[in-house]
Amino acid sequence: MRELLRASVYKRSQGRVTRQLTFAALAGTLAIAVWRLSQLLPLWFAVAPGTGPSPDMGVVRFLVPGLLMAAGGWLCFRLVNVPRFADFLIAVESEMAKVSWPTVDQVIRSSIVIIFLMFALAAILAAYDLFWWFVLRAVQGLG
Numbered sequence: 001m002r003e004l005l006r007a008s009v010y011k012r013s014q015g016r017v018t019r020q021l022t023f024a025a026l027a028g029t030l031a032i033a034v035w036r037l038s039q040l041l042p043l044w045f046a047v048a049p050g051t052g053p054s055p056d057m058g059v060v061r062f063l064v065p066g067l068l069m070a071a072g073g074w075l076c077f078r079l080v081n082v083p084r085f086a087d088f089l090i091a092v093e094s095e096m097a098k099v100s101w102p103t104v105d106q107v108i109r110s111s112i113v114i115i116f117l118m119f120a121l122a123a124i125l126a127a128y129d130l131f132w133w134f135v136l137r138a139v140q141g142l143g
Contacts, residue, residue: 010081015090019080022089026076030069038065 041061079085102110 006078006081008081010083010086011090015086015093018089018093018096019086023076023080026079027073030072030076034065034069034072037068038062041065 038061041064080089
């Protein structure tokens with residue numbers, strides 16, 4: 001509980017990009033959920049089925065999601081600064097720096113090879129399918 005109330009950033013200069021991207025992904029997911037909640041609240045609190053929302057629905061529609069967004073944003077910020085999780089994200093960023101990424105030409109060549117192989121395997125499977133279709137139709141015609 002003490003960790004949730006702390007406002008400091010754990011190991012401020014390490015794993016910065018990974019933590020920022022993780023926070024952005026968590027906050028984006030939260031924002032979509034809160035937006036959807038704001039869309040559904042008027043339907044849940046309708047005065048009668050098939051009628052519009054009650055006159056004071058604006059307060060509930062925007063206050064509840066706003067409070068949830070603020071609390072969730074703080075929780076996302078604290079999550080990426082919990083020491084165990086932050087150390088994991090720091091390790092992820094250091095390992096990603098060691099990766100040797102392929103060049104654009106290598107990616108294009110590899111993609112062409114894979115697409116060609118997919119079509120070749122599809123053609124082989126289609127040929128097997130047709131062969132067995134003809135064989136089984138011939139056997140069925142004999143019986």
